[in-house]
Amino acid sequence: DPARDTAVVAYFGDGATAQGDTNEALVFAAVNNAPVVFFCQNNQWAISEPTTHQARVPLAQRGPGFGIPSVRVDGNDVIASYAAMDEALERARTGGGPTFIEAFTYRMGAHTTSDDPTKYRSAAEEEYWRQRDPIDRLRTHLQATGELDEAQSAEIEAQAQELAERVRHETKALGAPEAATMFEHVYASENAQVAADQRWFTEFEDSFLPAGGAR
Ligand SMILES: Cc1ncc(C[n+]2csc(CCOP(=O)(O)OP(=O)(O)O)c2C)c(N)n1
The missing domain is CATH 3.40.50.970 (Thiamin diphosphate (ThDP)-binding fold, Pyr/PP domains)
Structure with a gap:
Protein backbone atom coordinates (compact mmCIF):
# COMPACT_ATOMS: atom_id res chain seq x y z
CA ASP A 1 0.00 0.00 0.00
CA THR A 145 7.77 7.46 37.84
CA GLY A 146 4.45 6.10 39.12
CA GLU A 147 3.21 5.18 35.63
CA LEU A 148 2.96 1.45 36.37
CA ASP A 149 1.74 -0.38 39.46
CA GLU A 150 2.08 -4.03 40.48
CA ALA A 151 -1.38 -5.02 39.21
CA GLN A 152 -0.80 -3.50 35.73
CA SER A 153 2.62 -5.10 35.59
CA ALA A 154 1.17 -8.54 36.41
CA GLU A 155 -1.60 -8.08 33.83
CA ILE A 156 0.89 -7.18 31.06
CA GLU A 157 3.01 -10.19 32.04
CA ALA A 158 -0.03 -12.50 31.79
CA GLN A 159 -1.02 -11.02 28.40
CA ALA A 160 2.53 -11.49 27.11
CA GLN A 161 2.59 -15.14 28.23
CA GLU A 162 -0.75 -15.76 26.56
CA LEU A 163 0.37 -14.11 23.31
CA ALA A 164 3.60 -16.14 23.26
CA GLU A 165 1.67 -19.36 23.86
CA ARG A 166 -0.80 -18.55 21.08
CA VAL A 167 1.98 -17.68 18.61
CA ARG A 168 3.85 -20.93 19.41
CA HIS A 169 0.66 -22.96 19.07
CA GLU A 170 -0.47 -21.35 15.80
CA THR A 171 3.02 -21.46 14.28
CA LYS A 172 3.31 -25.19 14.96
CA ALA A 173 -0.16 -25.73 13.50
CA LEU A 174 0.92 -24.07 10.21
CA GLY A 175 2.94 -27.11 9.13
CA ALA A 176 5.89 -26.99 6.71
CA PRO A 177 5.44 -24.83 3.59
CA GLU A 178 6.10 -26.21 0.09
CA ALA A 179 9.78 -25.56 -0.71
CA ALA A 180 8.88 -23.80 -3.99
CA THR A 181 7.04 -21.05 -2.09
CA MET A 182 10.47 -19.57 -1.19
CA PHE A 183 10.40 -17.94 -4.65
CA GLU A 184 7.23 -16.00 -3.84
CA HIS A 185 7.34 -12.42 -2.54
CA VAL A 186 10.99 -11.89 -3.57
CA TYR A 187 9.89 -8.87 -5.63
CA ALA A 188 6.67 -6.87 -5.40
CA SER A 189 5.83 -7.79 -9.01
CA GLU A 190 6.66 -10.84 -11.14
CA ASN A 191 10.35 -11.16 -12.00
CA ALA A 192 11.45 -13.21 -15.02
CA GLN A 193 14.61 -14.57 -13.37
CA VAL A 194 12.81 -15.64 -10.19
CA ALA A 195 10.00 -17.24 -12.24
CA ALA A 196 12.60 -19.18 -14.28
CA ASP A 197 14.39 -20.27 -11.08
CA GLN A 198 11.07 -21.47 -9.63
CA ARG A 199 10.27 -23.49 -12.79
CA TRP A 200 13.74 -25.05 -12.73
CA PHE A 201 13.42 -25.91 -9.03
CA THR A 202 9.97 -27.47 -9.44
CA GLU A 203 11.18 -29.58 -12.40
CA PHE A 204 14.24 -30.63 -10.39
CA GLU A 205 12.09 -31.70 -7.44
CA ASP A 206 9.69 -33.52 -9.76
CA SER A 207 12.62 -35.47 -11.24
CA PHE A 208 12.71 -37.44 -7.96
CA LEU A 209 9.09 -38.59 -8.33
CA PRO A 210 8.56 -42.17 -9.54
CA ALA A 211 7.71 -42.33 -13.28
CA GLY A 212 4.14 -41.12 -13.79
CA GLY A 213 3.89 -40.10 -10.12
CA ALA A 214 2.00 -37.01 -9.07
CA ARG A 215 3.31 -34.48 -6.56
C1 LIG B 1 25.60 -16.13 3.61
C2 LIG B 1 25.65 -16.90 4.90
N1 LIG B 1 26.85 -17.19 5.47
C3 LIG B 1 26.91 -17.87 6.63
C4 LIG B 1 25.76 -18.28 7.25
C5 LIG B 1 25.82 -19.10 8.54
N2 LIG B 1 25.33 -18.30 9.67
C6 LIG B 1 24.07 -18.43 10.12
S1 LIG B 1 23.73 -17.39 11.41
C7 LIG B 1 25.33 -16.78 11.38
C8 LIG B 1 25.75 -15.72 12.35
C9 LIG B 1 24.76 -14.60 12.37
O1 LIG B 1 25.16 -13.63 13.30
P1 LIG B 1 24.27 -12.38 13.61
O2 LIG B 1 23.89 -11.72 12.32
O3 LIG B 1 25.01 -11.55 14.59
O4 LIG B 1 22.95 -13.01 14.23
P2 LIG B 1 22.69 -13.53 15.73
O5 LIG B 1 23.85 -14.41 16.15
O6 LIG B 1 22.58 -12.33 16.59
O7 LIG B 1 21.40 -14.30 15.64
C10 LIG B 1 26.08 -17.38 10.37
C11 LIG B 1 27.50 -17.08 10.08
C12 LIG B 1 24.52 -17.95 6.62
N3 LIG B 1 23.34 -18.29 7.15
N4 LIG B 1 24.50 -17.27 5.46
Missing part, protein backbone atom coordinates in the same frame (compact mmCIF):
# COMPACT_ATOMS: atom_id res chain seq x y z
CA PRO A 2 2.06 3.00 -1.23
CA ALA A 3 -0.08 5.45 0.78
CA ARG A 4 0.54 3.67 4.07
CA ASP A 5 3.89 1.92 3.54
CA THR A 6 6.18 4.91 3.16
CA ALA A 7 9.28 3.48 4.84
CA VAL A 8 11.01 0.14 5.33
CA VAL A 9 12.92 -1.23 8.33
CA ALA A 10 15.60 -3.89 7.77
CA TYR A 11 16.57 -5.76 10.96
CA PHE A 12 19.84 -7.70 11.00
CA GLY A 13 22.58 -8.88 13.34
CA ASP A 14 26.16 -7.79 13.92
CA GLY A 15 27.30 -10.90 12.04
CA ALA A 16 25.32 -9.83 8.98
CA THR A 17 27.28 -6.55 8.78
CA ALA A 18 30.35 -8.58 7.72
CA GLN A 19 28.49 -9.89 4.67
CA GLY A 20 29.04 -8.28 1.27
CA ASP A 21 25.34 -8.07 0.46
CA THR A 22 24.63 -6.01 3.60
CA ASN A 23 27.26 -3.49 2.49
CA GLU A 24 25.88 -3.47 -1.06
CA ALA A 25 22.44 -2.70 0.37
CA LEU A 26 23.92 0.28 2.25
CA VAL A 27 25.49 1.62 -0.98
CA PHE A 28 22.26 1.12 -2.92
CA ALA A 29 20.08 2.75 -0.23
CA ALA A 30 22.43 5.72 0.14
CA VAL A 31 22.73 6.57 -3.56
CA ASN A 32 18.99 6.16 -4.12
CA ASN A 33 18.14 8.10 -0.95
CA ALA A 34 15.86 5.17 -0.11
CA PRO A 35 13.40 5.43 2.82
CA VAL A 36 15.07 2.61 4.76
CA VAL A 37 16.05 2.21 8.40
CA PHE A 38 18.91 -0.26 8.85
CA PHE A 39 18.46 -1.54 12.40
CA CYS A 40 21.49 -3.56 13.45
CA GLN A 41 20.93 -5.58 16.61
CA ASN A 42 24.50 -5.78 17.86
CA ASN A 43 24.11 -8.50 20.47
CA GLN A 44 27.90 -8.96 20.49
CA TRP A 45 27.85 -12.54 19.23
CA ALA A 46 27.46 -14.00 15.73
CA ILE A 47 26.98 -17.59 16.86
CA SER A 48 30.41 -18.05 18.58
CA GLU A 49 32.17 -15.10 16.89
CA PRO A 50 32.49 -11.97 19.04
CA THR A 51 31.98 -8.56 17.41
CA THR A 52 35.73 -7.93 17.81
CA HIS A 53 36.24 -10.49 15.01
CA GLN A 54 33.98 -8.48 12.73
CA ALA A 55 34.93 -4.83 13.24
CA ARG A 56 37.69 -2.67 14.71
CA VAL A 57 35.28 0.19 15.38
CA PRO A 58 31.70 0.42 16.68
CA LEU A 59 29.44 -0.73 13.84
CA ALA A 60 27.64 2.63 13.78
CA GLN A 61 30.87 4.20 12.52
CA ARG A 62 30.42 2.33 9.24
CA GLY A 63 27.34 4.34 8.24
CA PRO A 64 29.02 7.72 7.60
CA GLY A 65 31.38 6.08 5.08
CA PHE A 66 28.32 5.22 3.01
CA GLY A 67 26.90 8.72 3.50
CA ILE A 68 24.26 7.40 5.89
CA PRO A 69 23.48 9.19 9.18
CA SER A 70 24.19 6.70 11.95
CA VAL A 71 23.55 6.39 15.64
CA ARG A 72 24.62 3.96 18.34
CA VAL A 73 21.95 3.43 20.95
CA ASP A 74 21.75 1.43 24.18
CA GLY A 75 19.67 -1.45 22.84
CA ASN A 76 18.65 -2.44 26.37
CA ASP A 77 17.08 0.99 26.87
CA VAL A 78 13.60 0.63 25.38
CA ILE A 79 12.83 4.35 25.43
CA ALA A 80 16.15 5.32 23.82
CA SER A 81 15.71 2.64 21.13
CA TYR A 82 12.19 3.90 20.44
CA ALA A 83 13.44 7.48 20.14
CA ALA A 84 16.22 6.47 17.72
CA MET A 85 13.75 4.55 15.56
CA ASP A 86 11.22 7.38 15.68
CA GLU A 87 13.79 9.89 14.42
CA ALA A 88 15.04 7.51 11.70
CA LEU A 89 11.51 6.79 10.45
CA GLU A 90 10.72 10.50 10.40
CA ARG A 91 13.83 11.09 8.26
CA ALA A 92 12.86 8.25 5.90
CA ARG A 93 9.26 9.42 5.53
CA THR A 94 10.21 13.02 4.83
CA GLY A 95 12.69 12.32 2.04
CA GLY A 96 15.82 12.34 4.21
CA GLY A 97 16.92 8.88 3.08
CA PRO A 98 18.34 5.96 5.04
CA THR A 99 19.57 5.80 8.65
CA PHE A 100 21.79 3.20 10.30
CA ILE A 101 20.98 2.36 13.93
CA GLU A 102 23.31 0.18 15.96
CA ALA A 103 21.44 -1.07 19.02
CA PHE A 104 24.07 -2.33 21.45
CA THR A 105 22.67 -5.26 23.42
CA TYR A 106 23.43 -8.85 24.37
CA ARG A 107 22.24 -12.24 23.17
CA MET A 108 21.18 -13.89 26.44
CA GLY A 109 20.42 -17.31 24.97
CA ALA A 110 22.06 -19.70 22.56
CA HIS A 111 22.14 -18.87 18.83
CA THR A 112 20.13 -22.03 18.07
CA THR A 113 19.30 -25.28 19.85
CA SER A 114 22.54 -26.77 18.45
CA ASP A 115 24.69 -23.99 19.94
CA ASP A 116 26.30 -24.20 23.40
CA PRO A 117 27.46 -20.72 24.54
CA THR A 118 29.20 -22.14 27.65
CA LYS A 119 31.94 -23.26 25.20
CA TYR A 120 32.95 -19.71 24.29
CA ARG A 121 31.79 -17.21 26.93
CA SER A 122 31.68 -16.90 30.70
CA ALA A 123 28.77 -17.18 33.12
CA ALA A 124 29.95 -13.87 34.65
CA GLU A 125 29.47 -12.11 31.29
CA GLU A 126 25.93 -13.49 30.98
CA GLU A 127 25.16 -12.44 34.55
CA TYR A 128 26.44 -8.90 33.87
CA TRP A 129 23.91 -8.58 31.04
CA ARG A 130 21.11 -10.38 32.90
CA GLN A 131 21.25 -7.54 35.42
CA ARG A 132 20.66 -5.09 32.54
CA ASP A 133 17.55 -6.83 31.20
CA PRO A 134 15.65 -4.25 29.09
CA ILE A 135 12.20 -5.31 30.33
CA ASP A 136 13.27 -5.15 34.00
CA ARG A 137 14.81 -1.73 33.37
CA LEU A 138 11.66 -0.35 31.74
CA ARG A 139 9.45 -1.80 34.48
CA THR A 140 11.66 -0.28 37.20
CA HIS A 141 11.64 3.08 35.42
CA LEU A 142 7.85 3.16 34.96
CA GLN A 143 7.28 2.09 38.58
CA ALA A 144 9.66 4.80 39.79
